[in-house]
Amino acid sequence: MAWTAPMTFVGNAVLTASQLNTHIRDNMLETAPAKATEEGSWFVATALNAIVERPIRYDRINTQETTISTSFVDLATVGPSVTVTTGTSAIILYQSRMDCTSANAHTWVSFAISGATTRGALDETSIQRGGLAASNLCQWADADMITTLTAGSNTFTMKYKTEAGTATFANRFLCVIPLN
Amino acid sequence: MVWTYPMTFTANTVLTAAQLNTHLRDNLLETEVATADSNRHHFIVDGPNKLVRRAAAGDRLNTSETYSSADWGDLATIGPAVTVETGTTALVIISCRAFNDSLGRQSQMSWAVSGATERDPQRSTGVMYDGQTATDNCKGLNVDLFTTLNPGTNTFTAKYRTSSDTYTATFADRNMIVLPL
Numbered sequence: 001m002a003w004t005a006p007m008t009f010v011g012n013a014v015l016t017a018s019q020l021n022t023h024i025r026d027n028m029l030e031t032a033p034a035k036a037t038e039e040g041s042w043f044v045a046t047a048l049n050a051i052v053e054r055p056i057r058y059d060r061i062n063t064q065e066t067t068i069s070t071s072f073v074d075l076a077t078v079g080p081s082v083t084v085t086t087g088t089s090a091i092i093l094y095q096s097r098m099d100c101t102s103a104n105a106h107t108w109v110s111f112a113i114s115g116a117t118t119r120g121a122l123d124e125t126s127i128q129r130g131g132l133a134a135s136n137l138c139q140w141a142d143a144d145m146i147t148t149l150t151a152g153s154n155t156f157t158m159k160y161k162t163e164a165g166t167a168t169f170a171n172r173f174l175c176v177i178p179l180n
Numbered sequence: 181m182v183w184t185y186p187m188t189f190t191a192n193t194v195l196t197a198a199q200l201n202t203h204l205r206d207n208l209l210e211t212e213v214a215t216a217d218s219n220r221h222h223f224i225v226d227g228p229n230k231l232v233r234r235a236a237a238g239d240r241l242n243t244s245e246t247y248s249s250a251d252w253g254d255l256a257t258i259g260p261a262v263t264v265e266t267g268t269t270a271l272v273i274i275s276c277r278a279f280n281d282s283l284g285r286q287s288q289m290s291w292a293v294s295g296a297t298e299r300d301p302q303r304s305t306g307v308m309y310d311g312q313t314a315t316d317n318c319k320g321l322n323v324d325l326f327t328t329l330n331p332g333t334n335t336f337t338a339k340y341r342t343s344s345d346t347y348t349a350t351f352a353d354r355n356m357i358v359l360p361l
C-alpha cells in the first residue's frame with residue numbers, strides 16, 4: 001500500500017468502505033507508529049510521502065590488539081562491525097585509542113564497506129595519529145557522511161594500519177546512522 | 181492547518197464533514213509521511229503535536245592547503261561549508277588532517293555560522309593539534325551540539341588558525357557534517 005492524499009469529506013455524501021480503507025486505514029498504516037518496530041530507531045524520508053524506519057547501530061570492541069601491517073587490515077578480533085539496511089546515505093562515527101612503538105610513526109583507523117556497497121578503507125576517511133613519542137596514547141574519533149551507498153544491506157567494518165613499528169588499538173567504537 | 185486532538189466517536193452520532201476533515205484529513209496531513217517530500221529528510225519535534233522535516237548535510241574538501249595566521253580565517257579553498265534549515269539546535273561534526281611546520285605548535289580548525297545566526301569560530305568548538313613533531317600529521321574530529329541557533333537558513337563554514345603568524349599549518353581531508361535537530 002502507499003500514501004494517498006486524504007480526501008476532503010463532503011456533507012451528506014455516503015462514505016464507502018473503500019474510501020475509509022484507502023484514506024484512513026491505509027494512510028494510518030503509512031505513519032511512523034504503524035511502521036515502528038525497534039526501539040532506538042528513527043524515521044527518515046525516502047521519497048515523496050514515503051518514510052522508512054532505520055535503526056542506528058553500533059559496535060564496540062575494547063580489547064587491545066596490535067598490527068604491524070602497512071596496509072589496512074583486520075586485527076585479531078575483526079571489527080567493530082555494523083550491518084545496517086540503508087538507502088544511499090549514512091553518517092559513520094568511529095573512534096579508537098592508538099599508540100605505536102615507533103616514535104613519530106603514523107597509525108590509521110578507517111572503515112571498509114561490504115554487502116550492497118563495496119569500498120575499501122581510505123586514508124582520507126580515517127583517524128590518524130602521528131608525530132608523537134613512542135607508546136604515547138591518544139584516543140580520537142572521526143566521522144564521515146557518505147551519500148553514494150548502494151541501497152540495501154551494508155556492512156561497515158573498521159580497519160587498521162601503521163607506518164612502522166607495532167601499532168596498538170583499543171576502545172574501538174563504530175556507529176552508523178542511516179539517513180535514508 | 182494544525183493537529184487537533186482526535187475526537188472520541190460516540191455511537192449513534194452523525195458525523196459531519198467538518199469533523200471528518202478536522203480529525204481525520206487534517207490530522208493525517210500533519211503526520212511525517214504526509215510532509216515527507218524528499219529523500220534523506222528526518223523528522224524532528226518542533227512543538228506540541230508538530231513535526232518538521234530536516235535534512236543532514238555534509239561537505240568534504242580533501243585538498244591540502246596552508247594557513248599562517250593566529251586569527252581565524254579561510255584557506256585558499258573556502259570551507260567545507262554546509263547550508264541547512266535548522267531550528268535552534270544542530271549537531272556539528274568537523275574533522276581534518278593537520279600538521280604544523282614548527283615543532284610543538286598548534287593547528288586549529290573550527291566553524292563559523294552565518295545567515296539566520298551569526299557566530300564566530302571558537303577554540304572551544306574545534307579540532308586542535310599540538311605538540312607534534314614538525315610536519316607530522318594527525319587526524320581527528322570535534323563534535324558540538326549547538327542549541328542557540330536562530331531558526332532558519334544557517335550556513336556553517338570551517339575556519340582555521342595557527343599559534344602565530346610565523347608558523348604555517350597545513351590542513352587536508354577537511355570534513356563537515358551538520359545534523360539539524
